[in-house]
Amino acid sequence: MIAGNTSKDSAEADNSPVKKKNPLYEASTQYRNWRYSPERLEAVRTQLNAAAVAKIRNTFEADEPGSSANVAFLSASEEHLLVKLYVSKIPQLCGHFHFPEEVEATAITYLKRFYLKNTVMDWHPKNVMLTTLFLATKTTNNPISLEAYTSNIPKTSASDVLDLEFLVAQSLGFEFAVWHAHRALWGIWLDLQSLTDLPEDLRPQDIYEIALKHVRASRFTDAELIYTPSQIALTCLSIASPLLSQRWAASKTASSSISEPLSELLKDTLGAINAMVTQNGHPPDIESVREVDRRLKLCKNPEKVVGSKAYLARIAEEERLSERKRNKKAEDVRRALGEGADPFGSDLSDKEQAKRLAELDDDD
Amino acid sequence: MDAVEKANAERQKRWAKDQKVGEGTYAVVYRGREAVNQRKVAIKKIKVGQFKDGLDMSAIREVKYLRELHHQNIIELLDVFSSKTNLNLVLEFLDSDLEMIIKDRTLVFLPADIKSWMAMTFRGLEFCHRNFVLHRDLKPNNLLIASDGQLKIADFGLARDFADPGYKMTCQVITRWYRPPELLYGSRYYSTAVDVWSVGCIFAELMLRTPYLPGETDMDQLKTIFRALGTPTEEDWPGHTKLPDYVPVGQFPRTPLRDLFTAATADALNLLGKCLIYEPRKRISARDALHHPYFFALPYPSHPSKLPKVSTQTPSRPLEEVDGNVDMNASGPGVKAAAPNRLKRKLTSPGDELSGRPLARRLDFTQKRV
Numbered sequence: 001m002i003a004g005n006t007s008k009d010s011a012e013a014d015n016s017p018v019k020k021k022n023p024l025y026e027a028s029t030q031y032r033n034w035r036y037s038p039e040r041l042e043a044v045r046t047q048l049n050a051a052a053v054a055k056i057r058n059t060f061e062a063d064e065p066g067s068s069a070n071v072a073f074l075s076a077s078e079e080h081l082l083v084k085l086y087v088s089k090i091p092q093l094c095g096h097f098h099f100p101e102e103v104e105a106t107a108i109t110y111l112k113r114f115y116l117k118n119t120v121m122d123w124h125p126k127n128v129m130l131t132t133l134f135l136a137t138k139t140t141n142n143p144i145s146l147e148a149y150t151s152n153i154p155k156t157s158a159s160d161v162l163d164l165e166f167l168v169a170q171s172l173g174f175e176f177a178v179w180h181a182h183r184a185l186w187g188i189w190l191d192l193q194s195l196t197d198l199p200e201d202l203r204p205q206d207i208y209e210i211a212l213k214h215v216r217a218s219r220f221t222d223a224e225l226i227y228t229p230s231q232i233a234l235t236c237l238s239i240a241s242p243l244l245s246q247r248w249a250a251s252k253t254a255s256s257s258i259s260e261p262l263s264e265l266l267k268d269t270l271g272a273i274n275a276m277v278t279q280n281g282h283p284p285d286i287e288s289v290r291e292v293d294r295r296l297k298l299c300k301n302p303e304k305v306v307g308s309k310a311y312l313a314r315i316a317e318e319e320r321l322s323e324r325k326r327n328k329k330a331e332d333v334r335r336a337l338g339e340g341a342d343p344f345g346s347d348l349s350d351k352e353q354a355k356r357l358a359e360l361d362d363d364d
Numbered sequence: 365m366d367a368v369e370k371a372n373a374e375r376q377k378r379w380a381k382d383q384k385v386g387e388g389t390y391a392v393v394y395r396g397r398e399a400v401n402q403r404k405v406a407i408k409k410i411k412v413g414q415f416k417d418g419l420d421m422s423a424i425r426e427v428k429y430l431r432e433l434h435h436q437n438i439i440e441l442l443d444v445f446s447s448k449t450n451l452n453l454v455l456e457f458l459d460s461d462l463e464m465i466i467k468d469r470t471l472v473f474l475p476a477d478i479k480s481w482m483a484m485t486f487r488g489l490e491f492c493h494r495n496f497v498l499h500r501d502l503k504p505n506n507l508l509i510a511s512d513g514q515l516k517i518a519d520f521g522l523a524r525d526f527a528d529p530g531y532k533m534t535c536q537v538i539t540r541w542y543r544p545p546e547l548l549y550g551s552r553y554y555s556t557a558v559d560v561w562s563v564g565c566i567f568a569e570l571m572l573r574t575p576y577l578p579g580e581t582d583m584d585q586l587k588t589i590f591r592a593l594g595t596p597t598e599e600d601w602p603g604h605t606k607l608p609d610y611v612p613v614g615q616f617p618r619t620p621l622r623d624l625f626t627a628a629t630a631d632a633l634n635l636l637g638k639c640l641i642y643e644p645r646k647r648i649s650a651r652d653a654l655h656h657p658y659f660f661a662l663p664y665p666s667h668p669s670k671l672p673k674v675s676t677q678t679p680s681r682p683l684e685e686v687d688g689n690v691d692m693n694a695s696g697p698g699v700k701a702a703a704p705n706r707l708k709r710k711l712t713s714p715g716d717e718l719s720g721r722p723l724a725r726r727l728d729f730t731q732k733r734v
């Protein structure tokens with residue numbers, strides 16, 4: 001699924017210059033499940049962080065009472081900073097592999113969404129980033145083999161990617177389709193081609209390129225979790241050329257009153273996105289992230305460290321539970337196949353029994 | 365348990381899995397129920413662990429598109445959850461497919477019935493195309509039929525979106541008999557028109573009750589098409605001789621559709637002809653097809669509930685092969701996790717697909733039982 005790349009899809013949301021909505025976008029999983037208000041976004045991250053800290057603290061304490069007292073756990077904003085660093089690695093890798101922009105944008109979205117459901121103290125963003133990128137090549141239909149992928153990334157094995165792929169897909173709710181701002185910008189750009197009487201010295205192609213740069217910068221921010229792709233695209237166009245964005249908006253408004261083309265509400269929205277993109281649209285300062293990463297080594301969840309005592313205990317517990325479940329299920333089946341099953345008392349043939357057993361699922 | 369695992373466990377609990385009802389190329393399908401209301405569902409279990417490149421592309425495509433597309437004539441994906449390393453898609457349960465109905469010789473189709481199936485197919489397809497999704501594998505067996513007669517497009521394992529017009533794509537899609545000539549000639553730039561050709565073939569098959577263009581090889585497929593519709597000229601289809609895999613396959617005259625479809629109305633043949641136009645850009649779109657006079661002329665489409673249904677519901681869909689995951693000799697419970705030497709599911713090659721369903725291979729457990 002793609003963001004609106006035709007003129008009629010380019011305007012959406014309540015405060016768009018055009019009242020007509022985009023039913024396709026509004027039916028999307030992105031619209032329904034992955035949009036937040038700034039406050040809500042903040043709350044989600046804070047709660048996730050608090051729950052993670054409480055749980056890891058417990059694990060430390062269970063292992064050795066008092067051991068969590070001096071651990072400096074990461075705060076929500078520190079987690080976010082680390083994720084942002086790994087967001088900035090994705091364009092680098094995509095450049096190396098010559099992946100299309102769709103892959104890059106999608107992987108970044110996945111990485112951000114993943115950390116709205118998980119904490120970096122459980123899953124370090126390095127491998128999660130590698131996994132979201134690999135997954136994005138597939139979901140955007142640009143697959144490469146895992147071998148080709150990992151052999152081109154230093155110190156990376158197939159299992160670094162595969163072990164997390166399922167968790168990532170699950171965290172995304174298996175909602176793989178993403179609507180992107182760069183596509184919406186492309187839609188606006190196509191519309192602009194048909195605008196007449198633009199000033200002579202206006203260079204639309206250059207403006208488009210600059211706007212696209214701003215769209216790319218917006219990927220370092222939370223904009224896509226708060227605003228629609230078209231709002232972001234229009235903002236980026238307006239940064240590049242206020243005039244062009246006004247003309248486009250005017251052309252979309254039924255009563256093309258060029259003097260007052262943007263509603264106050266939309267102006268506020270564009271202003272907020274503009275602030276985000278210009279202030280936060282860049283990778284984080286390496287030094288401050290380094291400090292966070294150093295502390296992460298001391299506060300990460302021991303249950304997720306392969307081979308640790310807590311890890312082994314967790315695996316054993318999981319195995320015990322599924323064993324019990326399997327036994328119960330098999331017992332149920334045997335009982336059902338036994339005397340009580342058929343009210344008329346006729347025996348199931350051996351073959352029938354075998355078939356019923358074979359038809360049972362083997363994993364739950 | 366992590367929040368993500370917990371959410372998954374919650375989802376899993378909503379659905380009960382019963383017995384196996386079928387098996388496709390990359391999945392096993394079970395009948396199931398929704399725990400709260402016993403609504404019948406189908407649970408399609410995709411084994412993830414077995415692919416060296418991780419989650420398999422067909423599974424990804426199917427989930428990606430079905431998650432977004434909600435329409436009366438597209439199969440509804442109700443939920444997705446995982447169990448161990450398997451991906452489970454919970455789908456609405458659909459009793460039969462159009463292939464079974466076409467093959468059931470006891471059923472008589474009225475022109476109004478065919479019109480109804482065609483309308484539902486085009487409605488579902490128009491919605492896909494409106495959402496920039498190409499199906500790329502339309503055939504009677506992928507048009508499933510609900511108990512209320514509604515037709516639902518299923519099997520999005522080959523689907524993709526066509527964001528950039530002119531974006532290169534693989535031509536190795538669509539089961540051969542339903543594959544349009546531009547793909548057979550290796551065209552990499554194609555669009556919604558490929559699906560419309562397939563629907564045209566299905567339309568013809570509904571009238572004939574036998575596949576319309578059953579080529580035996582890719583080369584023979586072109587010949588079969590040209591024998592039926594005439595070899596295209598440069599005027600019919602400008603530039604086709606420049607396509608990557610172009611080869612001349614002989615000159616066949618164009619015979620009027622009327623000669624074969626003797627009972628069809630003029631409107632029906634006009635629509636069929638427009639679905640089977642050689643030049644992809646001139647082929648009718650799904651949206652225009654829905655506005656074609658055929659759908660507004662008498663007889664009106666049958667109400668879905670009045671459509672012919674497969675008569676024998678047991679077994680509703682044949683079991684192809686019994687999974688070899690039972691160890692009858694074990695002293696413990698009869699069911700265990702996959703044995704290391706378990707039977708591999710049979711993969712159908714494109715060739716097999718065309719020569720009919722793979723032969724049922726049943727295991728005889730009676731000998732071994734202790």
Ligand SMILES: Nc1ncnc2c1ncn2[C@@H]1O[C@H](COP(=O)(O)OP(=O)(O)OP(=O)(O)O)[C@@H](O)[C@H]1O
Binds near residue numbers: 457682
């Ligand atoms: N929604 C459903 N309701 C009821 N039965 C279904 C449903 N979906 C699939 N089945 C049954 O499971 C079988 C396997 O379905 P699946 O879609 O995996 O593969 P297929 O279409 O048969 O083959 P292929 O994978 O080659 O396309 C079907 O043939 C059918 O018998």
Ligand SMILES: [Mg+2]
Binds near residue numbers: 388505519
């Ligand atoms: Mg199928």
